[in-house]
Amino acid sequence: MDVGTVWRRWSAGHERIRDALPAVPVVLIAAAATAVGPSGWREPRWAEVAWTALSCLPLVVRSRRPLGVALLTLAVDLTLMAFSPHIAATPAASLVALYTLADRGSRRTAWIVGVASAVAVTGVFAATHAESLVGARGLLRFDFVIAATALGRAVRGRREHLAEARERAERAERTREEEARRRVTEERVRIARDLHDVVAHHITLVNAQAGVAHHLMRTDPDRAYEALAHITDNSRAALDELRSTVGLLRQPDDAPGSRAPIPRLADLDTLVAGIRAGGLPVSVTRTGSACPLAPATELTAYRIVQEALTNAHKHASATRAEVVLDYGPLALRITVTDDGRSGPPQGTGGGHGLVGMRERATAIGGSVTAGPRPEGGFRVVAELPLSLAPAPL
The missing domain is CATH 3.30.565.10 (Histidine kinase-like ATPase, C-terminal domain)
Structure with a gap:
């Protein structure tokens, strides 16, 4: 069993834990960002770290309420950007929520919210840092938001493609099974027809010849003996044909000699001779x-x-x-x-x-x-x- 299968099975039973996992690196990055200053490392600004953690709380239900979580995390992140513009992780929680919205929601909603969020994040960043809307750092955040939406749509497209491929494979397998069942049914019907033809024909001849033998047994023993000989021949022929027909049901590794050849028009004279012998x-x-x-x-x-x-x-x-x-x-x-x-x-x-x-x-x-x-x-x-x-x- 591969790692991907193990992860899917585990996450299916622990949805909220899976949804909350991205909050861990986001909070850690926020703590590291606030601990870096011009003179080196210092104690993190815990209030800003707590605010970042607060923005990650809605991620716990991001799979169930992707649109609501995206709007809520965006509002919290924009507020954090406005009051603490130097936190490098901003707007990390919003990126996770927008990715989830693109992966779980409709394409139209995902791109409307994604583009609007990108404009809002760029605008707030430009306003708090006194930069142009088309500045390099502002456009970088714009690209991050658009990339999160695009990545979510790409993951969803790949998942749908794999689901369609699995469905096609299952449908093809069902079709093969149905075709196999149909062929088995047709073969059974064909064998049933063969068995009927063989039994009906030879038993009819045996019955007719037995009647002739019974009728002539006392008056013409020679002809009665001849009729009995025909009964022997026809019963042997019936057994041979039954063996040939039943041989179709044998296993593929049976000896070739266990199968008798199927009747052909070349055998018609033998068939007619048996009918004539029957009267x-x-x-x-x-x-x-x-x-x-x-x-x-x-x-x-x-x-x-x-x-x-x-x-x-x-x-x-x-x-x-x-x-x-x-x-x-x-x-x-x-x-x-x-x-x-x-x-x-x-x-x-x-x-x-x-x-x-x-x-x-x-x-x-x-x-x-x-x-x-x-x-x-x-x-x-x-x-x-x-x-x-x-x-x-």
Whole structure:
């Protein structure tokens, strides 16, 4: 802890002692000034020293009543100058009070009182010493008074500047904390969407394949065995994707091998094969010139197709579905259609189906529309940018 911090803490609890401290050197200087004569040192003129001490008494409350203290000390000092013109310390108490007024009061009041005090001190000094108003010693006292006011304003300006700097630093720290909390919230929402997509998709397939196996167990054991094999494959895939998603929550120093790669459009064929094995025929068509996509676009496209096919298989009771990937110059257009029941898929009203698709697309600057087809069935259309715009600074 530095000396300045110790002083501020001490003075905050001892305001009157702090305000009275300047009186000590003022009285000592007054005593020394009255003890110096033409023939050397002599006994101080105690009456003048007492008068100087009297002028310092109001300084005890100078922080609380800066204007009143400045006017009172000035009146006492001018009186002392008039009756004892040879005291060198005059008007020392007024200088302290004017400094305090400039430091604690308004700029307008400080300079009005400061300039008026400088003129008054110069005038009284010139009158008591039979000198010109523009004499060297008179102007020196004028400069002292103006300097006390200017010093007080400078100290106040520096304190305000430091306070503003601390406020800016605190505001910047709060902004960083709020940004960190916002990013954490966004990451939680994204991970929640990933977990929903993974669980909903694979559990739907496992449920469908388990139904097939149960139905064929006695009549066609081979096909039932094949369905059970698909259940094994899908459950393993679900565990792998869950491990990949939960791996995002691992510590930075975890081994790289503990994280599985995130799904991409290159894995779409595996996804469609699992859907087909679950009993829903799916066709995939690609148009346009395929090009590398941003990782976020790849993941979003995969999850939208996954969710749309899961909804078609689980909620719409579709008998077939079609996926079209159309690569344009600036965007990837994904269209997923089925021939299931018209109307929104059941179970999507809670924010985990179509809402999740829209949130994913919006997060990377894309969009998702969905609705029933006139000829029957349901259609999901997503427009995703091929490359992501840089984040604003």
